[in-house]
Amino acid sequence: MTVSLEGLPVATDRAKRAGERYTGMILLAPTMIIMTVVGLFPLLHSLYMSLTGYRPSDPDKFQGFVGLANYADAVSDAQFLHSILLTLLFTVLSVGLSLTLAVLLALLFNVRLPGFTLLRTIIIVPMLITPIAVGITWRIMMMPDLGVLNYVLSLVGIPPQPWAGEKASAMASMLLVDVWQWTPFMFLIIFAGLSALPKSPFEAAAIDGASPIQTFFMVTLPMLKPVIVIASLLRIVDAIRTYDTVYIITRGGPDFATDLLSIYLARVNFRFFSLGYGAALSWLTLLIILAVVLIFVKYTGFMRMVNEKEAR
Amino acid sequence: MGIEVRSVYKRFGAFTAVNGVSVDIKDGEFFVMLGPSGCGKTTTLRMIAGLELPSDGQIKINGRDVTYEEPRHRDIAMAFQDYGLYPHLSVFQNIEFPLKVRKIAEGERRKKVHATAEKLGIAEYLNRKPGQISGGQRQRVSLARALVRNPRVFLMDEPLSNLDAKLRATMRTEIKKLVTSLGITTVYVTHDQIEAMSMADRIAVMRKGDMVQVATPLEIYDRPRTEFVADFIGSPPMNLFPAHFDRKKGIAASVQPFADSLSGEVADKASSFADAQGQFFVGVRPEHLLIVGDGAEGAASASVDFVEPLGQTTNVYVDCGGHKFIVVTDRTEARVGDVVGVLVAPGKSRLVAPN
Numbered sequence: 001m002t003v004s005l006e007g008l009p010v011a012t013d014r015a016k017r018a019g020e021r022y023t024g025m026i027l028l029a030p031t032m033i034i035m036t037v038v039g040l041f042p043l044l045h046s047l048y049m050s051l052t053g054y055r056p057s058d059p060d061k062f063q064g065f066v067g068l069a070n071y072a073d074a075v076s077d078a079q080f081l082h083s084i085l086l087t088l089l090f091t092v093l094s095v096g097l098s099l100t101l102a103v104l105l106a107l108l109f110n111v112r113l114p115g116f117t118l119l120r121t122i123i124i125v126p127m128l129i130t131p132i133a134v135g136i137t138w139r140i141m142m143m144p145d146l147g148v149l150n151y152v153l154s155l156v157g158i159p160p161q162p163w164a165g166e167k168a169s170a171m172a173s174m175l176l177v178d179v180w181q182w183t184p185f186m187f188l189i190i191f192a193g194l195s196a197l198p199k200s201p202f203e204a205a206a207i208d209g210a211s212p213i214q215t216f217f218m219v220t221l222p223m224l225k226p227v228i229v230i231a232s233l234l235r236i237v238d239a240i241r242t243y244d245t246v247y248i249i250t251r252g253g254p255d256f257a258t259d260l261l262s263i264y265l266a267r268v269n270f271r272f273f274s275l276g277y278g279a280a281l282s283w284l285t286l287l288i289i290l291a292v293v294l295i296f297v298k299y300t301g302f303m304r305m306v307n308e309k310e311a312r
Numbered sequence: 313m314g315i316e317v318r319s320v321y322k323r324f325g326a327f328t329a330v331n332g333v334s335v336d337i338k339d340g341e342f343f344v345m346l347g348p349s350g351c352g353k354t355t356t357l358r359m360i361a362g363l364e365l366p367s368d369g370q371i372k373i374n375g376r377d378v379t380y381e382e383p384r385h386r387d388i389a390m391a392f393q394d395y396g397l398y399p400h401l402s403v404f405q406n407i408e409f410p411l412k413v414r415k416i417a418e419g420e421r422r423k424k425v426h427a428t429a430e431k432l433g434i435a436e437y438l439n440r441k442p443g444q445i446s447g448g449q450r451q452r453v454s455l456a457r458a459l460v461r462n463p464r465v466f467l468m469d470e471p472l473s474n475l476d477a478k479l480r481a482t483m484r485t486e487i488k489k490l491v492t493s494l495g496i497t498t499v500y501v502t503h504d505q506i507e508a509m510s511m512a513d514r515i516a517v518m519r520k521g522d523m524v525q526v527a528t529p530l531e532i533y534d535r536p537r538t539e540f541v542a543d544f545i546g547s548p549p550m551n552l553f554p555a556h557f558d559r560k561k562g563i564a565a566s567v568q569p570f571a572d573s574l575s576g577e578v579a580d581k582a583s584s585f586a587d588a589q590g591q592f593f594v595g596v597r598p599e600h601l602l603i604v605g606d607g608a609e610g611a612a613s614a615s616v617d618f619v620e621p622l623g624q625t626t627n628v629y630v631d632c633g634g635h636k637f638i639v640v641t642d643r644t645e646a647r648v649g650d651v652v653g654v655l656v657a658p659g660k661s662r663l664v665a666p667n
């Protein structure tokens with residue numbers, strides 16, 4: 001009698017694969033459970049909260065389920081809209097400035113002169129400092145009468161500036177601090193990207209007759225684009241959420257001149273304890289970040305770059 | 313006119329990459345620099361291109377001193393080993409690049425790009441990115457980009473070494489035909505002796521920063537000047553027999569019959585090949601050795617170590633008193649262990665200088 005073995009290997013193969021999947025699921029389970037508890041649950045809970053009038057500080061006035069009322073309030077909340085515009089302005093300027101500076105620095109350091117390694121390490125330092133410490137340091141440096149900034153200005157004959165103390169210059173001062181702290185981060189990524197670029201296209205450009213400026217705009221910048229896009233994306237998300245330094249230096253003032261989204265959010269949540277309304281604002285902020293990122297991704301052709309890379 | 317290289321040195325710290333190279337490359341010549349890696353051939357090419365500055369010496373292109381001139385002012389084109397294409401630009405834009413940076417009008421650019429792409433058979437890939445075409449096509453694009461603006465001088469740095477053997481062979485003939493028909497002075501760097509032999513008008517064999525010999529391919533093959541050239545060119549390489557020259561006693565060689573086979577005229581030059589101690593080599597190409605019966609007149613007696621039939625030819629490894637060498641012959645009756653006579657074809661033994 002002959003036994004047909006046809007199909008047998010396939011069957012065992014399938015059984016084995018099912019077994020593997022089962023093992024995989026067991027191994028992943030602890031992480032999945034923790035992620036659900038600490039990630040997904042608070043997220044969903046905050047979504048629920050945003051639909052209530054929850055105010056722990058004021059139990060008498062506790063309102064139950066209010067539907068979309070919080071969201072409706074938010075849309076007509078002038079303070080909120082002011083914060084959104086301020087935050088977008090802050091983000092565009094901060095990311096734009098630090099990107100420009102970082103690219104220039106990366107180009108400079110790419111020349112590789114002696115001593116640049118040490119200098120490069122020093123340049124990285126600001127991003128390593130805790131934002132709170134950065135805020136305190138700059139606040140002291142920006143003090144109108146005692147701060148070192150005005151002292152330095154006085155040395156070159158410039159009158160003392162109010163820095164964060166006046167509405168007109170507060171935002172610029174916050175940008176200065178943010179750019180100072182985060183340019184190193186951009187620099188690091190872009191410098192690494194620049195160092196990793198193949199050499200021969202640049203040599204080809206030199207021989208093809210391109211001037212240094214033509215080479216920068218026609219070869220360097222386009223080849224760096226993927227790195228620039230990723231660095232900017234990370235910075236954009238971070239800049240929209242800026243909190244610590246600004247809170248330490250101005251607490252959103254003077255006269256709401258630096259009242260960024262996260263600062264307004266913190267005030268609503270933890271000063272007014274309007275946790276329901278605060279949750280709604282948080283969700284709107286998330287939507288704003290998503291919208292900005294999506295627009296950015298679409299405009300820069302980021303997904304196309306990723307796909308091209310994968311196709312290769 | 314062409315390219316004049318005058319005692320050019322390149323030092324990297326204590327290391328000398330190019331050690332006082334001087335050579336005249338004629339207008340329209342196909343000049344190949346050949347040597348193993350680290351011999352200074354690419355560094356020499358890059359100094360001609362202006363991608364490296366010489367530590368000393370002078371380089372002239374078409375009569376103009378360009379030693380310290382920027383690459384873009386030298387009117388040269390170059391093809392790189394890894395092609396050096398702009399990955400973010402399409403094939404069309406890659407070829408167009410040298411014209412665009414020179415601010416040539418768009419209509420003319422388009423015309424030239426299409427004509428050049430047509431000539432190199434890449435017209436159908438103009439809209440693709442370099443990442444979407446094969447290695448051979450990429451090399452064609454890099455050639456097209458180099459040729460699109462009719463340069464006076466074309467520099468090529470191992471352009472075929474990233475291609476597979478079959479493609480290499482076809483590209484070899486294509487490149488040679490193309491640049492010859494355009495009459496462009498070409499300097500071509502390679503470590504592949506077949507590329508050098510088949511393409512060059514003249515070959516410069518380089519070793520440790522020196523140009524050891526500059527001559528036509530056949531001259532290099534027939535009369536290698538030094539031990540290194542003899543060993544580097546030809547496969548299997550030339551058989552070298554250590555020899556000694558003494559004004560009184562004449563020539564003594566490890567296999568004396570081969571020294572005796574030198575014609576009197578050649579033997580007279582031995583002193584100019586020998587070093588201070590009188591050492592030099594008698595060199596014979598494996599295909600210029602004949603296997604004859606043992607004891608034949610003028611033949612060296614040798615035992616057969618190994619026989620390697622290759623079809624068209626047969627490599628016979630023989631041992632003559634401890635000196636092992638190779639004979640390339642047609643099919644042979646010789647078997648391992650046989651004792652045979654080995655004879656040099658008339659006039660085919662050469663003098664070769666030690667390194």
